Amino acid sequence: MKDKRHTNALHLESVSHGYGNVEVLRDLNLVVERGEIVVLVGPSGCGKTTILNLLSGFLHPREGTVNKDGITRTVYQQDGLFPWLTVSENISMGLRSSANGNGHAKNASRAGNSEVNELIQLIRMEGFENHYPHELSGGMRQRVELARVLAGDSDILLMDEPFSALDYQSRLRMRRELILLLEKRPRTVVFVTHDIEEAAQLADRVLVLSNRPATICRELRIDASQPRRLSDPSVIGAMEETLKELGLNTPESHQA
């Protein structure tokens, strides 16, 4: 799988979708390269989550094709962990492979344990292995979610506003955490958010979506190296561009 580095991880080809009479996506084309972090921003209700659902295979498009090369996993806004499993049990779910629905084979379980321990160290949650999700703070739970999607053989992470239920400071910390984790375990990421600052700080590429039916109305490439400071000129520039595209940054308010 890893020898196809040059190929695209995800490819949406003239995809249209809707619910009932409501047209949500119209003729959407989207290519995500392997290892890229693509962030989708747009007005609320514009179909960002629909795109993730199409990518995960939860929905099938009315028209067009969805091609993906690899295993996708989703991080949700909250409550994605199984509350009846401990932190380490939740993370070891990530080791279940598609080929082997019965979980990892017995001789692999030792390797699995060390993998889970390594991930727990990566998210700095040593000592919480046997805690249950309801005993953790919101930020800790999202860190466990990150560890779970990174465990095992996942290739593509779909992130549906994963930090938006957290307070501002936790959100800042989680962005940094995500970048550091991706440095150690590179993955292709499609990240949906309504937080423009978050988009500018994390993305290799920001895609600004239009109102329903959604199409991509602006594409911003951000080449600055990671991790980025909020005050980084490239971050500020990308934020201004995005705000302008969304009609939220008029020249008058900019001068004031």
Place this chain on the structure above:
Amino acid sequence: MKKADVLRLSLPVIVLFGALLLWSLISYFDLFPAYAFPSPGAVFVSFKEEIATGRLFNDVVASLWRVAVGFSISVLLGIPTGLWLGQHLMVRQSFVPMLNFFRFLSPLAWIPFAILWFHIGDKPAIFLIFMATFFPLTLATMVAVASIPSIYFRVARDYHYNGIQLLTKVTFPAALPQIITALRVSYGIAWVVIVAAEMVGCQDGLGYGIWEARNGLRLDSAVCYMIVIGLLGMGIDRLLAQLTKLPGIRWGYER
């Protein structure tokens, strides 16, 4: 012990003694004829008699056995049925009206059938306990499954849970806290029904004891059996309540 703990433990005892006192006063002043309103003393004497003859112990065992068997059959059939119904909208829509219909039939209505189908012995009582508990337990399990947040199934899909694994590792644990609540409620029903269930075809049991006391106009003995039924019911419910504290289940009660 903290003051709050002392109060928490002592207040129920005070209330209990208040009730006993009220009971004593009513019988002391002969507000009701003694044969229709046994005094605490008379009940205490009959308690000693029932224990001395070994009858009470025998009745307790007989009743516990019948409830255990009837309730176990309910659990073994009701929970899988509820899991199945909860997962399939069409099946649910087809069966729910009928299940609801049976839920509202008092177990007393089944007594003639119990006698004709199962004659005498433990079987009619077990049948009545089953009929009283199967429907509420099945429906409650079904509702528990149907109300599992869909996010768990989407996560399960990402991690390749299918078929029987999806059922045992996702659906069942997700519904388990509510299923345990359903167990407690339906166990309560089973224990309440024991009095009615043992009115037919039995020669022993706590319900039979009350029935026999009525026939002999020995209300002191009836009260003695009532106290035992109440205490045992409470005790077993406390045991079932311990299940809610198990590690993989507690989350359901702490949100």
